[in-house]
Amino acid sequence: KAGVTQTPRYLIKTRGQQVTLSCSPISGHRSVSWYQQTPGQGLQFLFEYFSETQRNKGNFPGRFSGRQFSNSRSEMNVSTLELGDSALYLCASSARQGYEQYFGPGTRLTVT
Amino acid sequence: AQRVTQPEKLLSVFKGAPVELKCNYSYSGSPELFWYVQYSRQRLQLLLRHISRESIKGFTADLNKGETSFHLKKPFAQEEDSAMYYCALRNNFGNEKLTFGTGTRLTIIP
Numbered sequence: 499k500a501g502v503t504q505t506p507r508y509l510i511k512t513r514g515q516q517v518t519l520s521c522s523p524i525s526g527h528r529s530v531s532w533y534q535q536t537p538g539q540g541l542q543f544l545f546e547y548f549s550e551t552q553r554n555k556g557n558f559p560g561r562f563s564g565r566q567f568s569n570s571r572s573e574m575n576v577s578t579l580e581l582g583d584s585a586l587y588l589c590a591s592s593a594r595q596g597y598e599q600y601f602g603p604g605t606r607l608t609v610t
Numbered sequence: 611a612q613r614v615t616q617p618e619k620l621l622s623v624f625k626g627a628p629v630e631l632k633c634n635y636s637y638s639g640s641p642e643l644f645w646y647v648q649y650s651r652q653r654l655q656l657l658l659r660h661i662s663r664e665s666i667k668g669f670t671a672d673l674n675k676g677e678t679s680f681h682l683k684k685p686f687a688q689e690e691d692s693a694m695y696y697c698a699l700r701n702n703f704g705n706e707k708l709t710f711g712t713g714t715r716l717t718i719i720p
């Protein structure tokens with residue numbers, strides 16, 4: 499089985515721009531979660547989607563949003579980028595609630 | 611609020627020596643605890659979860675509810691154990707949110 503894939507792997511954006519990151523879960527997995535990883539704050543939960551519904555959201559401003567499609571693929575969007583949004587964004591998928599989460603390689607976002 | 615604390619950012623251990631990576635948590639309910647590992651240039655992967663009580667790659671971890679700890683242990687360190695280790699907690703509210711500690715970088719000295 500192919501693992502979780504994330505595109506693009508690297509991205510450079512300018513302050514004020516917006517960005518969309520994509521995550522394709524393992525085939526058959528319906529739950530997708532997103533995390534932000536920074537040297538200062540570590541791994542922080544962004545949101546969780548299951549069957550196209552957001553089930554949980556972390557403590558991030560409204561500039562961070564996401565969605566999940568009927569094929570379980572998920573996207574996250576960050577609008578009005580700030581320098582502090584520079585981070586590695588990780589996506590994880592699981593077959594169902596309570597099962598093991600499998601992480602993708604991440605998208606490295608740099609905001610200049 | 612739930613919190614996970616890993617007091618050691620860096621830990622160096624000689625090959626063949628015992629390893630213990632500390633993890634303490636705060637959570638008022640009954641949490642589920644995990645250890646994740648990230649080897650160099652690889653993605654984050656699950657090492658252990660407390661409910662399975664398995665031993666993976668020689669590592670074990672016991673949930674101590676009295677001390678709110680979930681320390682990771684291995685009796686004899688191997689060079690391939692060098693990696694970043696994260697302790698994580700998931701609450702029992704029926705969601706997938708993981709709260710991670712800040713991680714411990716383990717280096718095994720040959």
